[in-house]
Amino acid sequence: MRKFFVGLMFCLCAPWAAAAQVTIAALGDSLTQGYGLPAEQGFVPQLQDWLRAQGADVALLNAGVSGDTTAGGAARVGWTLTPEVDAMIVTLGGNDLLRGIAPEVARGNLESILQAAREAGIAVLLVGMQAPGNYGPDYKTEFDAIYPDLAAQYGTLYAQSFFAGLDGLRDDPAALTRYMQPDGIHPSAEGVARIVAALGPTVLELVARAERE
Helix, strand or coil, X not given: CHHHHHHHHHHHHCCCCCCCCEEXXXXXXXXXXXXXXXXXXXXXXXXXXHXXXXXXXXXXXXXXXXXXXXXXXXXXXXXXXXXXXXXXEEECCHHHHHHCCCHHHHHHHHHHHHHHHHHHCCEEEEECCCCCHHHCHHHHHHHHHHHHHHHHHHCCEEECXXXXXXXXXXXXXXXXXXXXXXXXXXXXXXXXXXXXXXXXHHHHHHHHHHHHC
């Protein structure tokens, strides 16, 4: 019996014991929440399945709220960053664009989120948004610059666009239709799969960073 307990303690204390699972909170809006899709086909479950298929031991928490703006994300980031959270994906700003919210306001809200993450000591992946041209070139230039600027300032990982996986289809509306829901705003399950495949490698970098910190 004594040998059993000695062996058990050796396994528990061995330096090559398996690393703890990495928990990632996905803070976002309807794109993160999985609007219009069965629960298992949304962004968070598809991303978790993709990461696990690559051998990553991760658990993703869906902190997406449909209709949320950067202000909403800033208001709830404190209770999103529970003690078990090791890293966070931030995908916010689309609803700010739909409402024409001033870029400096969106920037301030995102900075509050990143500051909260810094204080909690967790790794972050900031996913960018690009403004349409209908607000004018000055608005677009100022809004588009928010994400790379803040990523550099706070030392976060950065992905230029949530929709990078669909970029090759932008010039072919007929082909793009397959990957979007009828509203033309939210991706279909197949669209989410392409988005996840494009974003996934950067999320793996986030996992690796979380394991080091």
